[in-house]
Amino acid sequence: xxxxxxxxxxxxxxxxxxxxxxxxxxxxxxxxxxxxxxxxxxxxxxxxxxxxxxxxxxxxxxxxxxxxxxxxxxxxxxxxxxxxxxxxxx
Numbered sequence: 001x002x003x004x005x006x007x008x009x010x011x012x013x014x015x016x017x018x019x020x021x022x023x024x025x026x027x028x029x030x031x032x033x034x035x036x037x038x039x040x041x042x043x044x045x046x047x048x049x050x051x052x053x054x055x056x057x058x059x060x061x062x063x064x065x066x067x068x069x070x071x072x073x074x075x076x077x078x079x080x081x082x083x084x085x086x087x088x089x090x
Contacts, residue, residue, distance in 0.1 A: 001083065001085045002085075003087030003088065009082075009085075010064070010068070013030070013032060013064045014061065018031045019031075019087060020046070021090075022085070022088060024084060026045055027045070027046040028044065028045055028046060028052075029043070029046055030067075030090075037058055038056050039057060039058070039059070040055065040056040040063070041054070041060075043067070043072055052070075055067065
């Protein structure tokens, strides 16, 4: 991962992130937000305008854990794909 360490990226997911990054030539946006007592974490492919991951829970760590296990990067998890990710902002 360039632009941020993998640990920084993952730690930020629990704190209302808004990060844009590149993976295999496409732009992605990951964002987290709080509504009432629920935290939502979402991953969108900006180029294809498609939502790849959404999780809502009362517990932020459940959302982050589910994202860590999701195979949303061409069949890979974030830890498998991280070497191909360039964080643009966030």
